[in-house]
Amino acid sequence: MRIINIPILVTVRAKTEREYKKNIALLPYVYDYLNQQQALKYTTVISNSDKMLEHACYLGFKNTYCVHGVDEDIYHGFEIKSAYKYFTDNKIQCEWFIILPTNQPFKGKNLLVNSIYTINDNYDFITSYSVIKDRYAYFIDDTNSFIDKNEIINDERLHTPTVKMLDDAIYCIKYDFLEKCIASDSPHFYFWHGKFLTIKNNAMFLPINDVEHIEQLFIAENIFLRVKKHNEILNSKKVNNKNQ
Numbered sequence: 211m212r213i214i215n216i217p218i219l220v221t222v223r224a225k226t227e228r229e230y231k232k233n234i235a236l237l238p239y240v241y242d243y244l245n246q247q248q249a250l251k252y253t254t255v256i257s258n259s260d261k262m263l264e265h266a267c268y269l270g271f272k273n274t275y276c277v278h279g280v281d282e283d284i285y286h287g288f289e290i291k292s293a294y295k296y297f298t299d300n301k302i303q304c305e306w307f308i309i310l311p312t313n314q315p316f317k318g319k320n321l322l323v324n325s326i327y328t329i330n331d332n333y334d335f336i337t338s339y340s341v342i343k344d345r346y347a348y349f350i351d352d353t354n355s356f357i358d359k360n361e362i363i364n365d366e367r368l369h370t371p372t373v374k375m376l377d378d379a380i381y382c383i384k385y386d387f388l389e390k391c392i393a394s395d396s397p398h399f400y401f402w403h404g405k406f407l408t409i410k411n412n413a414m415f416l417p418i419n420d421v422e423h424i425e426q427l428f429i430a431e432n433i434f435l436r437v438k439k440h441n442e443i444l445n446s447k448k449v450n451n452k453n454q
Contacts, residue, residue: 224259239315316413334387334404340377340415
């Protein structure tokens, strides 16, 4: 697989203990993905926590950069400001760069390469989407009543159509657009008013936005491992039976 020489940033905020615990659990997934893509040499982990960067080095990341003082609370504020500080402090010039968030641990095999090959200078950034079932017809409130009773009796809705949703798995951003975001009063607001393209993420959609979500991730992970081990035992028995 050919990776174009383009900077890849893994921005990991760890301002609070909850953020630290969440990202400690998720960073190995990003490392594994980049290792499989043979893209680690293009990657830098950026964080506002020295402790987090020590963990990144322990995992095997070679390039890290600390951005103390960049503690933007609004989502994407930290990512955008950290990326800009990294490029300006290190006098790095590029036309496009990639941010790989930790929040969506599952990324499709070709997601990274597809984002690079989708680069179009007529757009400000490229991001990914997942295809999910639209389950709105089955939403209930605290009294176990359907939120919209008209939807549940609509035959078409019962077929649960699919919808496309941005999944926060990858961002391929034009550097000129980054500078405009930084110069604005609200980088987050300016970013999401940019012109963007989307690419499909074929991996399972499982957003991790809080520590509690980590437990759900580990449950799924343990199930996969148990099933895999069971299948390996069954396949081994089949081979032994054939050899007898």
